[in-house]
Amino acid sequence: MTAIEIRDLAKSFGSVKAVDGVSFTVEAGSVTAYLGPNGAGKTTTLRCLLGLVTPDSGEALVDGRRYATLPQPVSEVGAVLEATSFHPGRTALDHLRILCVAAGLPDQRARESLEAVGLGDVADKRVGAFSLGMRQRLALGSALLGRPKILILDEPANGLDPAGIEWLRGFLRHLAHEEGAAVLVSSHVLAEVEQTVDNVVIIAKGRLVRQGTLAELTTNGDSAIRIRASDTATLAPALEAAGAAVDRVEDGLLRVRGLDAEAVGRIALDQRVVLTEVAQERSDLQKVFLELTGER
C-alpha cells in the first residue's frame, strides 16, 4: 500500500530551485531512506509533504491526501523535523501535553510517548537543560503521540550518540516491520541508514537520481572479482577467452568482470593455476551514493 506519494514536486526559494520535479513513493511496512548531500532538497520535500511549505507545482500526498486536509493529522502522520523546536523554559511533559490537547488525544499519551522514547525519568525537566540527543528523542516522542502509521523523520540521527543511533535503528525497523508503519527517513550520512533501510531514494541538486531497493543499488553496475593467483600470465588470457574483462592491477593481482567466482575457479582449475585469494568486490552504497550525487 502506498503511504506516501511525491509526484513532480517542485519548489523554488527565490532563484534557487530547491526541489525540481521529484517523484517517488513509500510503501507501508518498509523503511525508506531519503538520501542526498546537504542542500539537495530533502528537507524542502519533507516540509512540502507536511503542509509547512507550499510547493510551486506537483503534489505531495500522505494516504492519497494532502496533509492539510487530513481530519486527524497526528494520528496518521508523525513527523520529526529539527531538534530545536521546543521552548527552553517548558518541561518535556508539558510540551507533549500541549500537543495532546490540541490534537484531541488523551493526556496520558504524553507520558506513554516519553516512556517509549526513554525520557520517562526527565519528563518534568525543562527542555533548556536537554542535550541534542534528548531533544531528538523528545521530537520522536511528539511524533508518536497519535500512534501514526506513517513516520517522517528529517536527519533524526543528528546529535545522537552511537548508542542512540543503534536504538533509533532498532526502533524504526520495529515500527516498519512489526507494526506495518511506513517510515521515511532523510539523511546525508549513508552509514547511518545503510543497516536500517529497505528502500533508497537518492536526490541531488533538487533532482531525483535513483529509487530502488538497497539490494538493487549495491549489486547494480560493475561487480568485479579480485583474484590473487600463482600464475596470472597464464590465467588472464584464459579468463579473457571465456569472455571476461580482465584488469592486471599489479603483479599477481587481477580484477575480473563478467564472470562469477565459480566460473573463475573452474578456469583456474583447468589451467592448473593456484588461486591464493578470491574476493567479490561489492560496489558499496557509499560509492554508488557519491557517484550518483556527483560528489566523488
Added chain:
Amino acid sequence: MIGLVKAEVRKLFTTRLWWIMLLVMLVLIGVNLTFITAFAGVTSEAGGAALPARDTAEWVQTAWSVGSGGSIFVMILGVVMITSEYRYQTVTGTFLTTPRRERVIIAKLITGALVGLLFALVALVLVAAVVIPATLLSGGELSLSESRIPQVSVGILASLALYGLFGIGLGALVRNQIAGIVGAVVWAYVVESIFTAIPVLHPVGKWLPGGAAQALMSIDVDTGLGRPEWLPAWGGALVLIGYGLLFALVASATTVRRDIT
C-alpha cells in the same frame, strides 16, 4: 476549537512570562495608586489641586481607572504568545498538529482576550483593596453611580481583553518578537500618549486603540486640557475589536500563510 484554546492556555501557563508580567503590572498599578492616594487634594502654590480630594467621587473614579494600566502588559503577552512560536520554532509542531492555520490564530485570539480578562480581574482586586478603604477612611462615601465604578470596571475588563486580542493580531502580523514588543511599547507610550494628550489631535486619537480604550471606560474627569471627545463606549469597543480582527485577518492572509522552513 475548545481543545485548541486549552492548548494555548497551557502554552501560556507552562512558561514563566505570564506571572512576571502579572507581577510587573501589579507593581506599576500599585505605584500609581500610591501617588494618586498620597497627592489627592494637595494644593499647589498656584492654588489649584492637581488631584481631587480622597473623599470625592471624582477621586474614586480617577483612582479606579488606574487599573487600565495593565493594558500594555496584556498587549505584550499577546504579542509574545504568537511571536515566541516563531522564535522557538514551536510553530512547526503547532501547525503540524493543526494544519488549518487560521484555526490556531482564532484560538490564540480567544485566549488573548481571556488572559486580558484575567489580568483585569486581578488589577481590579488590587484597585478595590486600595481605593475603597482610602476613600472611606478619608470620610468619603462610596457611591457607585457618582464614582462610576461599574462603568470603569467594565471598561477595564473590556479594554484589557481587547488589548490581548490586539497583541495577538499585532504579533501575527510582525512575527518577530523584538519588533513586536518594541512596536507595542512605542505605540502605547509614545504614539498613543501624543494623540490622547494633545487636544488638537483628539479627532484622530479617538480612533486609535488607546482612545478607544478611554472611551470604553468613559471617564468623565476634566484634565485641565479640555474635556476630550471620546467615542461612545460601544464605539470604543468596536474600534478595539476592529483593530485586533483586522490585524489577525491581514496576518492570516499574509504572514501566517508563509512557508515554515
